[in-house]
Amino acid sequence: MGRFLELDDTSRLDLNQLVKMLPGRQGWSIVKWLPRGSYVRAILSSWPVLQQYGINTPVRVAHFIGQGLVETSWLTATEENLKYSxxxxxxxxxxxxxxxxxxxxxxxxxxxxxxxxxxxxxxxxxxxxxxxYRGRGFFQVTGKDNYRRFGEISGLPLVEDPDILSRDLKASVEVAAAYWDHMDLSWPADQGQSRAVSRGVNRGDPTHSSPAYHEDERLLWTEKVLELLGAAEQVIDGSGRDLSLGMAGSDVRKLQEDLLFLGHEEVGAADGVFGRKTRLAVISFQDEAGLEMTGIADEETLTAIEAALEDHSKPPADQQATASRIRFRPFEQGA
Structure with a gap:
């Protein structure tokens, strides 16, 4: 299986690497016979269609694939699982x-x-x-109106044959791209407004007040694909939110950088993903600062971190006359 999407002759998305990251990791010798393998082949052959609908930059492609990963339960579902208890x-x-x-x-x-x-x-x-007209395909099209609308846009007879979307996964990617274009989701993707993209895909309205289903996972997997494309800096929105386990974004990366600067090395790499190590580092800082040790970087914790950074950056009184120390935080705006 080859590489995909040579963008600006520099950035490429290696779907081999992406498949290895997905839950239930499996080798290609197994995956190629499963829906996951069929989706990968469909995506690989869909670049002309994505270009047609304006999904033609690393950021747009990453948002598109990140949404599809969650919509399809990480490329395992071709139609909606309705076996609810x-x-x-x-x-x-x-x-x-x-x-x-x-x-x-x-x-x-x-x-x-x-x-x-x-x-x-x-x-x-x-x-x-x-x-x-239950949910099917890469973006889980649901309801006769949507089958009709996106059948007309893509030129596919979806009302007459809705199973096209679960039978032909390349067609399902094309319909998802048509939906993306119809909802004008390239603009919020370009602005890094991942929540708006998520709500546009899942709620049918980028400005919807309710979160998308599994919204935080959508942000997380968009971030992961962006990292594979080398375009991850400052693309996930959510400034001012409480940060907790499972979240991802540039604000998580900044938190990790700040904790590392303050000496909480248990945070590990500043990868923009709030995992177990980041939670331990937050607890360590909260303990040091006399805060409730929740492991959640809420407003009180983030304010305390900023105060600690200011104190940490000031030279001791007996060094006031010496050159001030300069701290380097590569993703801090204005640095």
């Missing part, structure tokens, strides 16, 4: 929250669940439409 139904769909008895009756019965959860909305106006 009763408790999952109540948690996921309002129709079942309002009728717990119905949730018990539909426990792990995908067709009944789809027709109940999606029937009468999303353009599903005929009996069985909820199941017929």
């Amino acid at each position: 009763a408790s999952q139904l109540i948690k996921t769909f309002s129709v079942y929250r309002n009728n717990p008895r119905l949730a018990e009756q539909h426990h792990k019965q995908p067709e009944k669940i789809a027709n109940t959860a999606y029937g009468g909305r999303l353009g599903n106006d005929q009996p069985g439409d909820g199941w017929r």
Whole structure:
């Protein structure tokens, strides 16, 4: 399997490396026979289509693939998994929250669940439409209206044959690219507004007030793909948020750099991903600063870190007349 997407003759995305990073790591000798291998081949052959829809820079490609990874459960699902338990139904769909008895009756019965959860909305106006137009493909197109709209854009007969999206994964990538273009998601991707991209894909509206499903994972995997493309600096938004396990972005990287500068070497590499080592370093700083040791870099903790950095940068009184020390933090704006 070769490399993919030679961008500006410098940046390349090696899908071999990406596959090795995904949950349930498997060798290509196994992956090539699975949906994951089929998705990889579909992406590899889709560069002309992505260019057609303006997904033609490292940042845009990384956001597009990062979203698709989560939408497809890391390239393992060709259609929506509707085998929900009763408790999952109540948690996921309002129709079942309002009728717990119905949730018990539909426990792990995908067709009944789809027709109940999606029937009468999303353009599903005929009996069985909820199941017929369930989520499929790289961006999990759902509902007759969306099948019709993106069938027209891509020139595919999706209303007549919705299984195209699970049967032909290259077609599903093309439809996802058409959706991306229709929602004008290149602009928020260019601005590093990963939450807006996530909500545009999952909520159908980049300005939606509710988080996308698994929004933090979408940010994390976008960041990972950006790193593979060598374009990761300052691309994930979220300034001012509390930072905790599983998050990713330039603000996480800055936190890691700050902790390293303050001597909390247990943080490890400043890779922009809030993992176990970063959590331990945050706890260590909180202990040192007399704060509650939550492992979450909340506003109080981040303010204390900034204060510590200021104190750490000041020379001792007996060295005031000597040249001031200069600290180097490569991703600090204005440095």
